[in-house]
Amino acid sequence: MTKLALKVDNLSKTFTIGGGLLSKSRPGVRAVRPVSFEVPEGETLGVVGESGCGKSTFARMLVGLLEPTTGHIEIAGKALDNADPAAFGRLIQYMFQDPISSLNPRKTIRQIMEAPLRLLHGMDKPQRTARIAEIFASVNLREEFLDRYPHEFSGGQAQRIGIARALAAAPEIIILDEPVSALDVSVQAQVLNLMARLKKEFNLTYLFISHDLAVVEAVSDRIMVLYFGAVVEIGRAEDVFRAPKHPYTKLLADSAPVVGRALTAPESAAAELPDPLNPPRGCAFATRCPRATDECRANDPPLTQMGDSQFAACFHPLS
Amino acid sequence: MIAFFKLLFRNRLAAVGAVVLTVIVLMALAVPILPLKDPNLPHTAARFTPPFSEGYLLGADHLGRDQLSRLLWGTRTSLAVGAVAAFLAAFLGSAIGILSGYFGGRTDNILMRLIDMLMAFPYILLALAIVAALGTGLINALIAVAAVNIPFFARNIRGITVGLSHREFVDAARLAGKGHSRIILSEILPNVLPVIVIAMSTTVGWMILETAGLSFLGLGSQPPDSDLGSMLGLARAAFTTHPHTSIIPGVMIFLIVMSVNLLGDGVRDALDPRLRSGALSRPMAVTKVARNRTLPAAATPAPLLAVDDLETQFHVGERRYEAVGKVSLQVNPGECLGIIGESGSGKSVTALSLTGLVASPPGVITGGAVRLEGDDLLSANYETLRSIRGNRIAYIFQDPLSTLHPLYTVGDQLAEAIRCHAPVSRADAKSRALELMEAVRIPNAATRLSSYPHEMSGGMRQRVGIAMAMANDPDIIIADEPTTALDVTVQAQILSLLNDLRRERGLAIVFITHDFGVVAQLCDRVAVMYAGRIVEEGPTDAILATPAHPYTKRLIACVPELGGGRRELAAIPGLPPMVDDLPPGCHFAPRCDKATAECRVGYIALREGKQQRAVRCIHPEEDIA
Numbered sequence: 001m002t003k004l005a006l007k008v009d010n011l012s013k014t015f016t017i018g019g020g021l022l023s024k025s026r027p028g029v030r031a032v033r034p035v036s037f038e039v040p041e042g043e044t045l046g047v048v049g050e051s052g053c054g055k056s057t058f059a060r061m062l063v064g065l066l067e068p069t070t071g072h073i074e075i076a077g078k079a080l081d082n083a084d085p086a087a088f089g090r091l092i093q094y095m096f097q098d099p100i101s102s103l104n105p106r107k108t109i110r111q112i113m114e115a116p117l118r119l120l121h122g123m124d125k126p127q128r129t130a131r132i133a134e135i136f137a138s139v140n141l142r143e144e145f146l147d148r149y150p151h152e153f154s155g156g157q158a159q160r161i162g163i164a165r166a167l168a169a170a171p172e173i174i175i176l177d178e179p180v181s182a183l184d185v186s187v188q189a190q191v192l193n194l195m196a197r198l199k200k201e202f203n204l205t206y207l208f209i210s211h212d213l214a215v216v217e218a219v220s221d222r223i224m225v226l227y228f229g230a231v232v233e234i235g236r237a238e239d240v241f242r243a244p245k246h247p248y249t250k251l252l253a254d255s256a257p258v259v260g261r262a263l264t265a266p267e268s269a270a271a272e273l274p275d276p277l278n279p280p281r282g283c284a285f286a287t288r289c290p291r292a293t294d295e296c297r298a299n300d301p302p303l304t305q306m307g308d309s310q311f312a313a314c315f316h317p318l319s
Numbered sequence: 320m321i322a323f324f325k326l327l328f329r330n331r332l333a334a335v336g337a338v339v340l341t342v343i344v345l346m347a348l349a350v351p352i353l354p355l356k357d358p359n360l361p362h363t364a365a366r367f368t369p370p371f372s373e374g375y376l377l378g379a380d381h382l383g384r385d386q387l388s389r390l391l392w393g394t395r396t397s398l399a400v401g402a403v404a405a406f407l408a409a410f411l412g413s414a415i416g417i418l419s420g421y422f423g424g425r426t427d428n429i430l431m432r433l434i435d436m437l438m439a440f441p442y443i444l445l446a447l448a449i450v451a452a453l454g455t456g457l458i459n460a461l462i463a464v465a466a467v468n469i470p471f472f473a474r475n476i477r478g479i480t481v482g483l484s485h486r487e488f489v490d491a492a493r494l495a496g497k498g499h500s501r502i503i504l505s506e507i508l509p510n511v512l513p514v515i516v517i518a519m520s521t522t523v524g525w526m527i528l529e530t531a532g533l534s535f536l537g538l539g540s541q542p543p544d545s546d547l548g549s550m551l552g553l554a555r556a557a558f559t560t561h562p563h564t565s566i567i568p569g570v571m572i573f574l575i576v577m578s579v580n581l582l583g584d585g586v587r588d589a590l591d592p593r594l595r596s597g598a599l600s601r602p603m604a605v606t607k608v609a610r611n612r613t614l615p616a617a618a619t620p621a622p623l624l625a626v627d628d629l630e631t632q633f634h635v636g637e638r639r640y641e642a643v644g645k646v647s648l649q650v651n652p653g654e655c656l657g658i659i660g661e662s663g664s665g666k667s668v669t670a671l672s673l674t675g676l677v678a679s680p681p682g683v684i685t686g687g688a689v690r691l692e693g694d695d696l697l698s699a700n701y702e703t704l705r706s707i708r709g710n711r712i713a714y715i716f717q718d719p720l721s722t723l724h725p726l727y728t729v730g731d732q733l734a735e736a737i738r739c740h741a742p743v744s745r746a747d748a749k750s751r752a753l754e755l756m757e758a759v760r761i762p763n764a765a766t767r768l769s770s771y772p773h774e775m776s777g778g779m780r781q782r783v784g785i786a787m788a789m790a791n792d793p794d795i796i797i798a799d800e801p802t803t804a805l806d807v808t809v810q811a812q813i814l815s816l817l818n819d820l821r822r823e824r825g826l827a828i829v830f831i832t833h834d835f836g837v838v839a840q841l842c843d844r845v846a847v848m849y850a851g852r853i854v855e856e857g858p859t860d861a862i863l864a865t866p867a868h869p870y871t872k873r874l875i876a877c878v879p880e881l882g883g884g885r886r887e888l889a890a891i892p893g894l895p896p897m898v899d900d901l902p903p904g905c906h907f908a909p910r911c912d913k914a915t916a917e918c919r920v921g922y923i924a925l926r927e928g929k930q931q932r933a934v935r936c937i938h939p940e941e942d943i944a
Contacts, residue, residue: 050806051777065490086496094494102487106509119496154894165491184661185833185877189890196887211806214879218886238884255811256881257836259863 004077005173005205006039006062006092011071013057029276031057033230034070039173041076044199044206046220046237048213048252052276054229055209059175062207064088076172090120093166097178099158103150109161110146116169131168138201139164139194156187163195173205181212192219213256217241222309225249228274228284231303235310245312248285283314291316326589333585339578343571347395355388359543367561380550380564381557389550394571396546400461400539401527407465408526409519412472417511419473420480421503431477434470442467446529450538457546460539464529468522475518479511513590520586524579531572547572602678605704606631606671608697614688621693623827624650624673624712624795629687631665631672634680640899642668644851645687647925648829650795655821655828657842657859659835661874663895665851666831670797674708691794710740713788715798719780723772729756729783730768736790755786759816778809785816795827802837814841835878839863844931847871850896850906853925857932857943867934867941870907905936913938 012035017028032054039045049055060066062073064080064087073080075091096102103112110132117128136143139160150158159179166174176195180188196219199206210216216223216237223240225233225248233246244250274280274287283301286292295315303313328334346353365383368375377386419430437445449463483489484507492506533539534548545553547568554564615627626648633640643665650656660666671677673689674696689696691711696704716722724732733752737743743751749768756764759782772780781801788796798817802810818841821828830842838845839859846856847868855868866872876889893910896902905923908914917937925935928943 050808060490063494065493086493086498089494089496094490096487096491098487102491104488104492104506104510107505115492115497116495119501156894165495169495184895186661186874186891187894189877189888190892192888193890212879213807214881214883217881218879218883218888220885241881251808253881255807257807257810257814257834257840258881259836259839 002040002042004038005041005043005075006207007072007074008038008062009036009072009074010034011036011058011061011068011073013054013061013066014069030279031229031276032061035231036071037224037231037234039205039207041172041205042199042203043221044208044219046216046223047207047209047226048211048216048223049226050211050252052228053226055226056177057229058226059094059177059207059209062175063092063094065094086120089116089169089171091171092173092175093169093171094175095159095162095166095177095179098182099155099162100150100153102162103158105150108147108149112150112161113146113165113168116165120169135164135167138198139167154187155183156191159183159191160194163191163198167198167202170202171204173207175207175209177209178211179208180215181210188215195219213241213252225252228276228279230284231311231313232285233310233312233314234303235307235312239307239310243307243310245306245310245317246285246314247289247291247316247318249312250318251288323589327585330585330588332581333588336578336581336583336585339574340582343394343575343578344398346391347398350391350395353391355391356385358384358388358392358545360384367557367564369561370563370567377567378563380554381561386564386567389545390547390567390571393545393547393550393568394575396457396540396544397527397531397548397572398575400457400464400530400546401523404461404465404468404526404530405519405523407461408468408522409472409515411465412469413476413511413515415469415473416476416478417480417503417507420477421484421499421507423481423484427477430473434473437466438470442529443532446533447536447538450533455538455541457534457540457544460530460533463533464526467529468526471522472515472518476511476515479514480507483507483510517583517587517590520583521580522583524576524583527579528572528576547575602680605675605679605701606677606682606684607679608675608684610684610686610697612686614695617688617690617693618649621690622649622651623692624648624829625688625690626669626673627688627690629669629672629689630685631668631677632683632685634683638899641851641901642682642898643672644901646848646851646853647687648846648853648856650827650829652794652827653821653825654844655818655830655842657838657845658829658831658848659833659838659845660848661833661895663850663898664848665898666848667799669848670714670799670829670831673797674712675704676708676714706740709736709788709793710791711793712795712797713791713793715781715784715788715796715801717800717803719777719784720772722784723780723787725772728769728771729775733768733783733787733790736787740791751790752786755789756783758789758820759783759786761786776809777805778812781805781809781813782816785813785820789820792824793826795829797829797831799831800833801830803832803834810837817841835863835875836880847874850901851898852906852935853933854907854936855932855934856925858930861930861932865941867928867932867939867943868907868936869911869913869938869940872940 011032013032015029015031017026047055057066061068080088113132114128117123117131123131133143141160141164153161180191183191198204208216208219220237222235223237224231227248233240233244233249240249241253244253274284280287282297282299286296301313301315303311305311306317362383365375365379366381368379370378372378375385377390379386415430419427446463446467449466450459453459453462489502489506492502530539531548534546535552537552540546540549550568551565558565618625626646629643629646631643633642646669648656658666658669668677672684684697691707730749730752733755734748737748737751753764753768756767761767761779761782802813805813814837817828820826832838842859844857845859845862846853849870855862855871862871863875866875873891877891879888891910896906902909904919904921908918923935923937925933927933932943934943
């Protein structure tokens, strides 16, 4: 049994509505329904889902930028229940989707790189300089970049600076939130391959969030599929899209444009996400699902084991 | 810094303001060392001496005090009070604004309601109340003027801070271990500082005026000292008999306030980054065309749309960005042509050049021809182009939320698009809009007609965008990354809709994308662009199966396909070249492993081969001849 890098228990987030000076806020949108899972050390867990499925809310809770409504997070055996980003920062880091806007336009790269070293690890000036040189060497960036400002870099370079900043905190886990979706295909692979190498070099665990199924499949050990704030399927990367159990996973796999496959709309035009302010009873996917029955519309299907390492939340799974 | 002053002085009025203000400030600073009479020494014999008299250049006031000396000392006081008040108001107001915007929630609510209370009183009443409570005196007037102006800063700065504090770099700083005070001081403040400076430069004149107002009412500076306001106040009684005593301080106030405001406006414009990049210069309705060569010969028979050797450049200062270099394309009815390329490859600029939609300045079409059924569009006048845009050639853009007007219902916008080109009644246009909504398979089309764009999902909005493009039965639709912003399940629906529409109506589609999967599913032919040039063109199946250009081959290899399992992905080392500094010869040569010395010199032509294929390469991967 390998060590667990991340253990999440019943994590959920409900955003409140209202809450002015005099009115009391009331619970509103359930962005993430209770989620539990474990990630062993050294694994890459892919997280896929469409816009509005709660991917980003989920990621922000894991790094302490957002306080969860319920649940516990345990990183490398340490419980982190308070939303203190600095405590989280040493264990888990976040790499942002937009490489340029995650860098303060009025700071040099050196100032950006020094912050985590000084504040999280209390390094003095010579130590910091040495460490930055080390990190920059491993992400293939030249040290002369250190005195430049963020707008002088291309997307691919800025994303590598983002990786360098995350590495500077020397975390156990890095959450990669759509790390390559802002990049061109020819550059995308450069960044992905670099991240794969760094993972080995620094013994990291990744949570790879993306809407690009093919990219997720190429880099992940296991994949978790989110729909409407809940996990609908989780399993080994090679199985999830090849032999999906949940009808939604199958819909996703069928929708991805693939060279050599004829163009067909996999579902009717009326299909839309349910209203998050007024969620339906039972399975959230039931309104779009060809296999839905009355049972699906009445009860929430629990995540159950199907096959040796695949779990799906469905009453009528695909075989 | 030098660039800032250059921009500032390009504005003539700001330059005048700067010169006048500098002279006044220098004079005010030099007052103690100038050989002036004592401003407070009365001299009854000289009462109301007119200006330009011996010993009294600007005359004397009702007590016979020297006006010149009093004016300069008064200016000194007024400037100092105005500047200090502006600084105080900016400091306190910005502090409140930053705290309120950064922390949000209850803090924001309470602080902003307090600011609202300050704003609820007419400013002069509020200032009077503060002076009444504190007692008269210049310092108290200063406090009153500063307090009255706090809300202006607090509101402005709060708005900016709210935007900034949700930016990703603030989250990143938090994860780097920074606390609230560090984030405010080192992340937020440097980004709002320019705004504070701008707000100060535009309000300092106003504050000088307000201080003068309070002094004029006798609530500011107390005798025998005086500032410009109290000089005016004292001269009021003699206004009709000896107007010079009030005109002189009046002119000074006017000069100060005008010069400060002119300079302030100039500073604001010069610091605004949008102005620096020329965004506010109004683009022309049609892209500027500056072709100095003879037009390339037209093909016969004329295809529906033919682009021949199109060249579009962006001229920014001395720089020439060659965004599109000698692009040739042909589209026939019912055909779907894909243009594929990475960002900066010139695919979108090509599409916009077709009907002169590239913003000018800085865009210039420097060569080539665009022919719609044989007629050159680039030499057409604006009216002709306008009747073609949307009517015969329609566009679908990436983000329908930014191309649809947020304040009109989608039904009204569709009806407007129809009535723009066809003389039909409002009712007919409405019913046609409904047909269009049904044609793009929007469920409950009749009720959706009265929805606003923000009430629809991304997929539904893009359907409206397609309906809009279809409104006048165009011959050609140019779709610029129409599905890039959409989820995969929605993308599949939109693509199959476009495919059906073209088969049903014989539409020609030019589909611009960066996604090979999309091209493979929808397009008959594809043109691959790299750094402004077409590097390869031909039937989609042939190019995907046997790419001839090394760039195409390696780009296809970079795209991960679903079902491949975990693997190392192929990458192309290096970056695409900047189009203002293109390498000679093949643009891809610096990144190509087959490149030889031959590849790096001279223009490499697009060579045609069998099966309508063409490739721009000396060492192609496949022999297509």
